[in-house]
Amino acid sequence: MRCEKCKVDLGEEYKRCPLCASPAERSEPVIKGQRTAEYPDVVYKKNPPWYFGIYTAAALALSAIAVAADCAVNKNISNAAWVVLSLPCLWALVFRPIFIKKLYFGSYIIRDIICLSLIMLWYSKSRLGYFGPAIRFGIPLLHLAAALVIVAGIFAFPKRRVNAAEHLMVLGSSSFLLLIINMANGYGTHWCAAAAAVCFSAAAVLARVMSKEICDKLAARFNV
Amino acid sequence: MADLTALRGRANGGYVAPRWFRLDNAATIYPAARTRTYACTFRMAFVMKDEVDADILRQAVDDIAPRFPSFFVQLRPGLFWYFLERVSDTRAVVEESEYPCHRVTLVETDKPAFRVIYYKRRLGIEMFHSIADGGAALLFLKTLVSRYLVLKGHVIPNSGDFIDIGEKPKRYEHKDVFPKLYKKDAPPLQKEESSYQYKVKTIPNYFQAVHGIIPVKDIKECCKPLGLTITEYFAAVLLYSIYLDNPENKKVIKLSVPMSLRPIFGFKTLRNFSLFTNIGFTPPKNGVSTFEEIVESIRGKIKEGASAEALLAPIKRNVGSAGNPAVRFLPNVIKRPLLKTAYHLVGQRKFACCMSNLGICSMPPEMSEHIDRIEVLLGGAPHETLACAIGGFGDTLTITFTGSSKKFDIPRNFFTFLTSSGIRVRVETSNKEACS
Numbered sequence: 001m002r003c004e005k006c007k008v009d010l011g012e013e014y015k016r017c018p019l020c021a022s023p024a025e026r027s028e029p030v031i032k033g034q035r036t037a038e039y040p041d042v043v044y045k046k047n048p049p050w051y052f053g054i055y056t057a058a059a060l061a062l063s064a065i066a067v068a069a070d071c072a073v074n075k076n077i078s079n080a081a082w083v084v085l086s087l088p089c090l091w092a093l094v095f096r097p098i099f100i101k102k103l104y105f106g107s108y109i110i111r112d113i114i115c116l117s118l119i120m121l122w123y124s125k126s127r128l129g130y131f132g133p134a135i136r137f138g139i140p141l142l143h144l145a146a147a148l149v150i151v152a153g154i155f156a157f158p159k160r161r162v163n164a165a166e167h168l169m170v171l172g173s174s175s176f177l178l179l180i181i182n183m184a185n186g187y188g189t190h191w192c193a194a195a196a197a198v199c200f201s202a203a204a205v206l207a208r209v210m211s212k213e214i215c216d217k218l219a220a221r222f223n224v
Numbered sequence: 225m226a227d228l229t230a231l232r233g234r235a236n237g238g239y240v241a242p243r244w245f246r247l248d249n250a251a252t253i254y255p256a257a258r259t260r261t262y263a264c265t266f267r268m269a270f271v272m273k274d275e276v277d278a279d280i281l282r283q284a285v286d287d288i289a290p291r292f293p294s295f296f297v298q299l300r301p302g303l304f305w306y307f308l309e310r311v312s313d314t315r316a317v318v319e320e321s322e323y324p325c326h327r328v329t330l331v332e333t334d335k336p337a338f339r340v341i342y343y344k345r346r347l348g349i350e351m352f353h354s355i356a357d358g359g360a361a362l363l364f365l366k367t368l369v370s371r372y373l374v375l376k377g378h379v380i381p382n383s384g385d386f387i388d389i390g391e392k393p394k395r396y397e398h399k400d401v402f403p404k405l406y407k408k409d410a411p412p413l414q415k416e417e418s419s420y421q422y423k424v425k426t427i428p429n430y431f432q433a434v435h436g437i438i439p440v441k442d443i444k445e446c447c448k449p450l451g452l453t454i455t456e457y458f459a460a461v462l463l464y465s466i467y468l469d470n471p472e473n474k475k476v477i478k479l480s481v482p483m484s485l486r487p488i489f490g491f492k493t494l495r496n497f498s499l500f501t502n503i504g505f506t507p508p509k510n511g512v513s514t515f516e517e518i519v520e521s522i523r524g525k526i527k528e529g530a531s532a533e534a535l536l537a538p539i540k541r542n543v544g545s546a547g548n549p550a551v552r553f554l555p556n557v558i559k560r561p562l563l564k565t566a567y568h569l570v571g572q573r574k575f576a577c578c579m580s581n582l583g584i585c586s587m588p589p590e591m592s593e594h595i596d597r598i599e600v601l602l603g604g605a606p607h608e609t610l611a612c613a614i615g616g617f618g619d620t621l622t623i624t625f626t627g628s629s630k631k632f633d634i635p636r637n638f639f640t641f642l643t644s645s646g647i648r649v650r651v652e653t654s655n656k657e658a659c660s
């Protein structure tokens with residue numbers, strides 16, 4: 001086919017010229033030996049809704065309502081702060097994993113711990129009067145549970161062992177930090193010690209089995 | 225297949241490619257520049273004579289994977305920079321089902337950051353730009369096609385046009401050579417005026433390609449009397465087409481012309497090793513421009529920009545700024561949005577359209593007899609509503625305009641100018657609506 005207006009050859013099955021939209025004419029192409037390289041039919045997909053944006057807007061609106069209500073009724077914002085804090089945690093723990101696929105399990109656990117730790121710290125301070133219960137008991141237990149889940153994952157997903165080692169090191173380090181904080185405040189240290197021990201010993205076993213891989217990964221993560 | 229095991233064994237012996245690669249200097253911008261609508265991918269494809277056999281293609285990809293460790297990588301975040309980590313999953317072959325240059329899944333996947341696409345007679349790759357540039361990707365594609373044809377039972381001798389998969393990966397193939405070219409005493413980069421922007425309504429998530437298939441002979445006949453190279457000739461026609469679209473504009477119209485630095489500096493890296501030179505012309509304040517005026521204003525400019533001396537200035541700037549401790553040690557979470565903003569506010573305003581010419585692709589006749597033509601597609605950039613890429617194969621050049629709008633204005637100006645100059649053109653498009 002050809003377009004006599006643009007003076008160009010067209011694909012054999014073209015009904016119109018894409019350049020000028022004139023009807024294609026059945027005449028001999030001037031360039032011989034070419035055949036149309038077909039494209040597949042593609043269904044146009046609109047942008048998926050921007051979940052994070054929608055959620056943020058809703059969360060901000062809810063927070064504003066909570067703060068206003070709390071101010072009006074209780075003359076302070078301690079209850080509203082609960083709502084404000086819980087909304088990002090709710091996103092990270094519940095909504096993000098639903099909407100965003102292909103999320104890595106280990107990274108998900110680390111994010112969960114950060115959120116849950118914040119909730120625990122807040123609860124500890126506002127309801128029990130000091131951070132002690134969270135630092136001594138709640139957060140270390142969370143670390144311990146996460147470490148055990150990751151250790152179980154080592155057996156279930158052998159391919160992701162290097163990532164597991166990374167996550168265990170992160171958890172181990174923060175357990176160790178908690179241990180120091182607890183010691184400095186004179187709180188009990190056994191739960192932190194247990195969490196740090198589990199993390200570091202599992203990481204050490206992994207490092208022994210695959211030290212080269214783990215060193216490479218750390219070198220890559222910290223490359224400057 | 226015994227011979228394959230031998231191939232794999234040999235390919236992995238000696239120099240062992242690392243498990244991860246630093247992003248090369250030119251690649252650092254792409255992870256930051258990527259947006260929901262700008263995928264930073266490009267496509268390179270051959271249109272074969274026969275329909276592509278998917279099973280054989282998958283086998284061919286598996287066979288060449290050990291020879292190309294720097295391609296089978298996925299982007300990962302580091303504390304300071306992103307890096308490329310090798311992946312073992314080589315299942316990169318997919319039947320084409322999306323618009324060209326569709327996003328490649330990054331970071332949270334164990335698949336490589338490129339895909340091998342096939343559809344009927346088309347066999348190509350779509351690659352995230354951080355992995356490699358067009359020159360390296362073409363070498364990869366040629367090697368893939370040669371292996372595919374060998375598996376189909378053809379005898380393909382290697383005349384040095386593609387990579388021997390029996391060889392080991394070479395250290396120099398994985399090197400970022402930009403830092404080697406850094407010269408402290410190179411002249412500073414001149415401040416550049418921003419260009420006129422070709423504005424057209426774009427459609428999110430949409431992408432189309434318009435191919436113009438042109439005999440090389442016709443082009444050469446047109447270039448000769450003007451004393452221009454093929455790239456210069458096309459650059460002049462493209463500038464003229466953009467000018468004709470809005471003759472009222474008096475602002476400088478600039479094209480960004482990427483060029484491979486391999487022939488200039490003699491390195492054979494398979495990473496990114498190209499830079500851009502911007503060329504353009506300013507329409508006169510009064511009256512209209514003619515094609516001849518544009519020809520005169522760009523004559524010799526690409527060659528000037530492609531000289532080793534001229535390239536040292538941008539290399540100094542790029543390598544110097546990446547090596548600046550304040551940038552190097554800035555955590556990635558902060559660096560990324562800063563780079564993104566800088567790229568979208570400044571970098572993209574310097575040109576109206578990008579025009580890349582890959583040149584004529586060489587290969588042994590035993591291989592070329594199975595191929596009709598080559599297609600090179602640029603993914604385009606957010607402010608750039610149009611991109612143009614040229615690839616040649618045998619006696620045919622294919623010029624492809626890509627963009628996320630359904631308009632054909634510039635391609636129409638471009639191709640009708642060519643036909644009015646006596647050049648034969650065949651037009652094909654991925655936009656099925658526009659031709660049915």
Ligand SMILES: [Zn+2]
Nearest residue numbers: 003006017020
């Ligand atoms: Zn037409």
